[in-house]
Amino acid sequence: KKAINADGTSNAKDQSYVLYRLSQQQLAASVFPLGEMTKDEIRHIAADSGLINSDKPDSQDICFVPDGDYAGFIERYTGGTYPDGDFLDENGNVIGRHKGVIFYTIGQRRGIGTGFGKPMYVIGKNADNNTVTLGSNELLFTDTLYADNLNWIAFEYPESEFKCKAKTRYRQTEQPCTVYPQDRNTVRVVFDEKIRAVTPGQHVVFYDGDIVLGGGVIM
Template sequence: MGNNMEKPRALIAMSGGVDSSAAAALMCSRGYECVGVTMKLYDAEQTDSSRLKACCTLEDAEDARSVAYRLGIQYYVFNFKEDFREQVIGRFVDAYERGETPNPCIDCNRYMKFEKLYQRARVLGYDTIVTGHYARIAYDETSGRWLLKKGRNAAKDQSYVLYAMTQEELAHTQFPLGEFESKDEVRKLAASYGFINAEKHDSQDICFVPDGDYAAFIERYTGKQYPHGNFIDESGRVLGEHQGLIRYTIGQRRGLGIAAGKPVYVCRKSVADNTVTLSDSASLFSTRLTARDFNWIAFAQPPEHPIRVAAKPRYRAKEAPATAEAHPDGTVTITFDQPQRAITTGQAVVLYDGDTVIGGGTICQ
């Protein structure tokens, strides 16, 4: 991307948090000509909830600016709000309206950081983009492919949300924190530079829904009221009234408002007849799923024969042994050795071989 006669140039995505700040310091120490960039994605100030754990606040941008100043690097804010609205919030709302439960952090990484920001970096002549993700990138001489690997810090590993990265993006991205085995090491590094955010807590919520009330956000965003419908059991018997499909997700037990005399869980949602099916815990377990929009990282072409994998059907799930089979229509069927609980459409399934990401896609059935 850049000019090899001079210092290599790195565009650092700086959120204002300690991770991206430490990543910036490491790139400067490695001799890169660095520029810090905060992507303005969403006006967190518009939300009336507590911003303790939200990101994209004015304070975050000021923290990032302060770190850039201490490092002596230039700092800019890129306004990507329209793209974020379309590619992340829009997709989030559409998925809920289809009865799915999406993970918007995956779309944010896919469409904003590693598409939009990468394109901007290329236009501006930067060699690499850098983020504070806990993951690693390696080049495999045998296959001639760039590989995505788990971060050394198993508790913080973020490879799951990065499965959509392309070969070109992997070739021009660096994750300096991928080799760190603890968050304390990262905080110590930030403190050694005198960064204002060395002890800052991590943002944990979806930035545009910091209070966690997805349904209320979707109603405000769309201006729609979602119709009530029937809770039914697996035989179709009506158990009561639900408050709109967007308020429920597979495996949910709390907040149903149903006195069934025993614990019941959401096991299915049907947009076609606006019903939510409730069942006991046993009905939540299944051994099979199908995924669409599959991105193979470890292979140039989908494998011709079924392969053995460790599959992770949601971010916080443990990997489980499974067999993956690619189909001519681009979908992939994952069959688990043991039944998995509450497999949910709209979530991602990511396949691993040891610490290497084989690929991933969106669960569609």
């Protein structure tokens, strides 16, 4: 009998998206005692037990980057430096200078600067060329992505296309889509409606109801 990975009761705290990489062996040896409880219920239990952190505010940052300086963490962790470079438009024309590719994420608007004559968003990054591509918000929407480095939980491997729901970000609502296997480690995913800011290197996770089918890394 296969072990499963399912949504938690609290959508705001559900961790099924980030746990899709677990193997059958790991899931079979795992217990999630809080999966059917909300954070408020846990706080009440903690308060009744006299725990001093029962009313501690929720963390808003990555736990290992408490100061929120993600770029600084990357520089310290990799030992690398990330110099400034060119902002490009969607046609490849240089339209300005950026302060380093690690300071930008797909879909970002804040921190880009002004002077472009219209609102601009990060629509692409190329670390090899040290460029960041800017464009309109409309250019961030797509209905198709490819993913590899797959991990399937519900089955060994899909032999044919199938419909399900998927999300490409932790707090995103699952969206209807069709998954088309390309080979043993690559799929093409076509969403019923366009979604925003699909980001290479992030993860797409597939759901059937509240059950995680598997997922992969967006190419």
